[in-house]
Amino acid sequence: MIKESTLSPDAATVREVVPAGDYWMHVVRKGQTFRILDLKGNQAADTLFYSAADPAERYSAIDTIMAQGNVYLTAGTVLMSSEGNPMLTITADTCGRHDTLGGACATESNTVRYALEKKCMHACRDSWMRAVAEHEEFGLTKRDITHNINFFMNVPVTPDGGLTFADGISDAGKYVEMRAEMDVIVLISNCPQLNNPCNAYDPTPIEVLIWD
Template sequence: MAQNLNPIPPDRFLWEERLPGGCHWSGVIRRGNALRLTDLSGRANVSALFYNAEEKLERYNMADTLKAQHTAYLTRGHALYSDMGHVLCSIVADTAGWHDTVCGVTSAELIRAKYGETSYQTHRNAMYRNGRDGLLIELGKWGLGKRDLVPNVNFFSKVVADEDGCLHFDVAHGRPGACVDLRFEMNVLVVLSAAPHPLDPRPDYAPGDVMLTAWHAGVPGPDDVCRNHCPENQRGFYQTEILFC
């Protein structure tokens, strides 16, 4: 469920950076810190991957995340699980209300077929970037590569299925200023691409900019909304916390 977000206390603020539409970013967010993603134009899509920064073979697992919480999309109260049953991060606040988990990222071939051919030589920073290459560029900075690409989250994008099982992108879902707050329960390598969603039907290549804002949020208490979302999350948080005893 969407909600209003509290302002970040100045004494807990860490850093802020603008991620231009189509571009990519990566960095380590430590346990107890949080990252706010803000859709600045209403056209943002943030394809995200998460890895245990201390053992990168452990990474976000889409299937376990969804089946543990009996959901097909993510919003406030949900935890993002690794393939070892630990909680990498959790969604503590969300004004968007729905984040796609199943559609993957754009490829160079898809972008070329939808929007036309561009290159850095001809268009410089206005070139049309795709999500897969953006994620691979960032993964390469950390010694990772193609084999480390796994199903990702697409923040700010809503995709629904019709009665025949066909997936449809909800163009009306995005709005300027929508935010999602991720609190990190481990030391996590975060890899982001702001390229368009693969099912976005709009004919123009105009992915929205995203503001990244980090702050110290602290660790969750016993009454935490994500911990108590379901019994599976209570077990997941316990399994994660004993790693840091």
């Protein structure tokens, strides 16, 4: 569902551009709103969410899909935790659909999906591993990398229940906006994938904004 935001970027307390292939890690406090902005179009932002109070509680694709009865995320979706608690609510969305099934790219999946020689290519899991290593204050390790959301990524479900990775449906300037229902650690990998049509084979920067 397309729903535009009423918030002005000029009023944001945080505005950070995240280059393609880099990560962004930040605590978003309860009641704050944050936006992921697709600056150039067709970029995928692979995102993990954790409770800041207890990172063992984190975003759950299973609970979110079950609660809303839909595999796609958009305005009005409540992102549920592994403990069945609301973590964030999508309050605005100008893309219209986001993937919660396709998972994140990794060196292993690159070899399965594409070719053995693609294993050395940078992947979202690499970005997350670097983030948790460089930010020990969050208390996360590689064992905490679980369900993620692929914002702006187009992964249609086939009639027989399979998944396909298709051309992105986002465009330059489109965004998704969420209100935090608890203090959350947000970890984004701005996907470096060069083999996936969801990135238009050309990874580009995103911008992240936060409002109090």
